[in-house]
Amino acid sequence: MYTQKSFVLKPADADKKWYLIDAQDKVVGRLATEIANVLRGKNSPKYTPHTDSGDFVVVINADKVKFTGAKWDDKVYYWHTNHIGGLKSRTAKEQLERKPEQILMNAVKGMLPKNSLGRKQLTKLKVFAGETHSHEAQQPVALEIK
Known part of the structure; x- marks a missing residue:
């Protein structure tokens, strides 16, 4: 009897790529969905849900x-400041005027798993408010999102 084994990607075998995404004139929710899929690795045929097989994203x-x-x-x-009566809101x-990066970070964070794996995947997201970024050495490939 022939049984086919399921493919399981080991974290050491995952080759991480770097992608560059330009967020100009993109809708936040639709952009965050695409970013979350790349961070989780769902855009790859080697996707394994319980491993960190995703790629790095620079926005x-x-x-x-x-x-x-x-x-x-x-x-x-x-957010809460952990002091009594410390509930703050914007x-x-x-938020766009003060911390524009946090808008996209919060949107993507809400689309990742709520566990240690999701927190680890969120560290692979680098968001910058302007045109320049500090990850030129990684040579990110431009990823076009509609």
Whole structure:
């Protein structure tokens, strides 16, 4: 009787690539979905859910992303300072002025697994507000997202 074994990618065998994504005029949610798939490795035929088989992603122009509808005024980001009464909030427009990288980081973080593997995969995402980035030495390949 012939039985075929399932393919399981070992973390040491995963060859990590570097991708460069330009976020200018891209919708945040749709862009975050594509980034999360690359970080998890779902764009590869060797995808294994329980290993970190994804690639590195460098995102530039994070300060030029778009939201659909009235989310610039309606969407609110919350965090807590761990002090009593320390619940803070910002609208998406205020967040864009102060920390534009956090808009994309929070969107991608919500699309990754909520465990130690997801936290490890999130460290492979590098987001920059402007045109320049500090990962030229890795020679990232441009990845076009519609």
